[in-house]
Amino acid sequence: MKLRAKLPAIFLILIVFILTMPAYAFGAEAAKPAIKLFMNEKQLVVSEVAPTIVNGNTIVPVRIIAEEIGAKVGWDGATRKVTIAKGDMNLQLTIDSTTAIIKGKKQTMEVAPVIMNGNTMLPLRFVGEQLGIEFNWDAITSSVHMFKKDDSASVPVTATPDGEGDDKNEGTPPAVVPDQPAPGQSTSGQTATNQPPTTGTKPSVQASLITSIELTDKELIVKSKDGTLQPAVMKLSNPTRIVFDFPNMALDDSFQKMLVKNAGEMPSKHPLVQKVRFSNYSDSPATVRVILDLKDGGADYRVQPVKTPNQWNAVIEERRLTVVIDAGHGDQDPGALSITGRHEKDFTLSTAKKVQQLLSQDKRINVLMTRSDDTFIPLDDRVAFANNQQADLFLSIHGNSAKATISGTETYYYRPESLDFAKVVHKYVTAATGFPDRKVRVADYRVINKTTMPAVLVEVGYLSNANDEAAMYKDDFQSQVAASLVAAIKEYLNLK
Structure with a gap:
């Protein structure tokens, strides 16, 4: 009698568990951060299928290629081929095939174009790099930052009230x-990818060593053993921070010892900065990333001319x-x-x-x-x-x-x-x-x-x-x- 009384309750628990499993699975999937796309530091709105990572590559709706990169896109339904043209560049991609034809020559891609929910999804980095786009991946914000020197995607507007x-x-x-970045604008003169860079490995032998990173109550001072210090800079939000990427640089032994999972940090003496973070951001090419996590209200930077060799200075000041x-x-x-x-x-x-x-x-x-x-x-x-x-x-x-x-x-x-x-x-x-x-x-x-x-x-x-x-x-x-x-x-x- 006791077992019979318990059976309905057991079955009820099992049914509830089975019905709630999809919700748990969905919740786990939804917890993954959405991939954000930026073109010349302007965030793009993707209203179709969201960008997705497949085998370490970001794939995006074909509209991003057509409108934001400025290419002409053609579709042959019979052969399931996508043709992408810009200037003298011509690419042919086939749905579900990793073979691309570039100017008549075959090349293998890491990921194939696919159709998702009725939308053609193309490998962003592969297509973009063929068309002169350069990429940075920001793992902290799950963001792809694209940079183009020539935007040919203008569309005439004719509203006349x-x-x-x-x-x-x-x-x-x-x-x-412009080739030279304005304050707050990222430069695009570095090789980058739309996938997380390799970190924590031995830097390229061509890299110079950064020997000092110091944030005083007024300025950020970076010194190297040799080589030119000329960072690409990004100002990012959520959280608010300024990112300095120093190309062809690696951290010297004193900083390597401070790294935990390839990330180090130091306290800030500056009233507008919470802390300073640093890492060997990439080893191909070797790149040192220095991040200033800002307090409420934010801040700006202003590069200062210096006479000392192998040194770079920037005043950190209240944001105007x-x-x-x-x-x-x-x-x-x-x-x-x-x-x-x-x-x-x-x-x-x-x-x-x-x-x-x-x-x-x-x-x-x-x-x-x-x-x-x-x-x-x-x-x-x-x-x-x-x-x-x-x-x-x-x-x-x-x-x-x-x-x-x-x-x-x-x-x-x-x-x-x-x-x-x-x-x-x-x-x-x-x-x-x-x-x-x-x-x-x-x-x-x-x-x-x-x-x-x-x-x-x-x-x-x-x-x-x-x-x-x-x-x-x-x-x-x-x-x-x-x-x-x-x-x-x-x-x-x-x-x-």
Whole structure:
């Protein structure tokens, strides 16, 4: 009787255990960190199948190859072949086959293309390196950092609200990433992979030895026995840190003894830095990685010239907020023509310079201009400039044109994270102009769509309207508008 009484309870426990097994398995799978993709330090949004590691190689949806790397992708359903072309490079890949054809020659890949949930998944590193892309893998954040020198993936945008000309959205030549990195931008001149680098092994015999890593209360000082110290630098978040990768370098014996599982650390004397970490990050090529884990609020670095041989110094200082001011149009792109024959490009440049002058008086702000003279800057180059500088805000200044009866101030945004900034800008500018309030609006302008920070485009007034135009070319009016934009920026950044 007792056994019979227990049987239903035993069966119930077994059923519950069986039913919950998939949940446990799913939970274990979900615990694996998602792989994040970055192109020139801009994080990519992958809305299809998530990037996946297969045999140590990251495979990604074909869209990443087509849109972000800028290649043309073709598909032959009968043969299940993918053709990838960019410039004079031509690759042919076959689903489930590790044999690739590059310019007519066969080459074996480590992993084959596959189809997952209806999406074609391609080996990212193999394809990218054939097309001139370089890679870094950050194991701490499970991130693939890609770098390209030539972005040919620009797509023209044609949205033109309120009958305005499409001069702000025209297709333009692609941005070119400079060979020398700007502060906060990673260089791409090192060999890297999208898989975790080999570490903990004997460094290459060609490597020079780093003999000293010191963080004082002001600066980071790195010394080597010989060789050139010229690191690639990345600023990463979650947690906030600055990463310095010194190529062709290895740690000397004094640091090797401090390593535990190829990672060492030392306390920080700097008020903005929690601790210093270091490792032999890679042995092909030999690379020493130095990481500054930052405290709340973050920090910036500024490379210092040194006369001592085989030494590299960088001041670690409070992070300055970077604001990019974009004077619309320029040179052969004059913008709208006013009713008295004046050009929009002249109004935007004059007003932008006044904003720069006022904003630069606040030492907490680093003010950058996309153009400071009558120069033509392609739209994608303006975007790349702001993104590469990792700016905190982007503000584009324009004058509008439509029917002669239309008057007023409009402020445009595109991405949801830019809405609050747009509201603050519009509040101040409409009060400064005294023109009719034509509201905050959404538009797919390239400079506010492709930038990665809160970005706003303000149409101060209508050059096609007699009242607006008469005011817009007056120096006092421009100064008043500039002061309002500065006030808006400071309010949004909470700078009192």
